Amino acid sequence: MERWLTLLLLFPVVFFSTVTSAKGCRRPQLNANINVAVDQMFFDPGVELALSCKDGYTPISGPRKIVCTTSGAWTATKFLCKPKLCPYPDAPSNGDLYYEDTVYQSTINYTCQEGYILSGSSTSVCQANGTWSTPVPECIAVTCGLPPIPEFGMIVYNTRVRGNTTDYGITGTYKCLPPYALFGDATAECMTSGTWTKTPECRRVTCSLPENIDRGYMSTNDQRDFDYLETIKYGCTGDYVVEGSLEIVCQQDGTWSEKPSCKAPCKIGIDRGRILYKGKKMWIGDFNPNKVLHKDIVSVWCMNNAKKCGYSVSTQCIDGRLVIPECYEEPSGVNYNLYPGSLPSEIQQC
Structure with missing residues (x-):
């Protein structure tokens, strides 16, 4: 024991450093x-x-x-x-999903296609146990009830409808019973919100008796109001021709559709020469009476002096005016009566 105490006293630093x-x-x-x-x-x-x-x-x-x-x-x-992996997710029927990964804490976002509503959670998170936090949601088809029908109106669907519900996207066309006119959008549609587009109105519309047209007559002169969509017919007297619709209709705004007009016939303004009218070639003197109707086409003959040949040129009657082509030269009485074979209409054609 005394020996150990001596060693401890002689070498304290060495012993301490070994311990620490x-x-x-x-x-x-x-x-x-x-x-x-x-x-x-x-x-x-x-x-x-x-x-x-x-x-x-x-x-x-x-x-x-x-x-x-x-x-x-x-x-x-x-x-x-x-990170733990969750199983690859399935997209809902009639829906889509969006995700970047399937590891722990990854997120899925679910959406439905147009016309479907999501039932369930729109998101799901990959959990610590390797499962998704929520089940795959459902995409349920949007339905609407039957659309409201305006008073004095009806609707015609674009497809057959059964029961008291309609599917998203179904459309219909509103119509009003005469003499009622439709005001608003005539097309109805079942929307994604499960409601129908705005319902139009049916209002009664009348038109007063219209005025007659110059050189014409109407199918009625009744002094009364005419209901929406009622019609009146027009005609022209003599050789005047109707231009436009023969029939006008009482419109939604209480006015008549555009009235026609009566267009005058024309006289062919030559005294000597041949004409071509309705496929028939004739001397102007034999064309009796000298009158063609509005929009009728008449041809006369001109001379090509360089080639010594004749050619026909057409002109049209427009409301009493028929312009003779500038190339036409009225033959002299001598040539017309004694030498008709020399006229442009009779010689070789160009």
């Missing part, structure tokens, strides 16, 4: 996805720590423990944790 040379370890700095079982900050040499993965992660490699060495460092480890 081993260092402790600070809490290890590990990947954020790795758990350490204890919460303390300092550890003695030789202490072992068990490693595990946090919720939502699974181990893939490396030893699952580390040891505090006398140098104050932890033994090396390649322990890694990767």
Whole structure:
């Protein structure tokens, strides 16, 4: 005993440094996805720590423990944790889904196609246990009730409708019973909101007796109001021709549609020569009476002096006016009566 006390007194520094040379370890700095079982900050040499993965992660490699060495460092480890995978999701029927990944904490967004409403959650998150937080939602078809019918009106659907509901996208056309006119959009549609487009109105519309047209007559002269869509016919007297619709109709705004007009016949303004009218070639003197109707076409003959040949040129009667082509030259009485074979209409044609 005395010997040991002597050694301790002679070599105190050496003995102390041997006892205190081993260092402790600070809490290890590990990947954020790795758990350490204890919460303390300092550890003695030789202490072992068990490693595990946090919720939502699974181990893939490396030893699952580390040891505090006398140098104050932890033994090396390649322990890694990767996020857990959720199964690949299915899109809802008549819907779509959008996601970037299927690992832990990934999110799916669900949508429905036009005409369908989402029933269930629109999002789902990949959980720590590798399952999705919510089931796949449903996309339920939008339906509407029957559309409202305006008073004095009706609707004609674009497809057959059964029962008291209609599907999204079904359309119909509103009509009013005469003498009522429709005001508003005539097309009805079942919308994504499950409601119909705005219902139009049916209002009574009348038109007063219209005036007659020049050189014409009407099918009635009744001094009364005419209902919406009632019609009146027009005609022209003599050789005047109707231009425009023969019939006018009482319109939605209480006015008549555009009235026609009567167009005058024309006289062919030549005294000598041939004409072509309605496929028939004749001398103007034989054309009796000298009158063609509005929009009728007449041809006369001109001379090509360079080639010594004749050619026909057409002109049209427009409301009493028929313009003779500038190339036409009225033959002299001598040529017309004595030498008709020399006229442009009779010689070789160009």
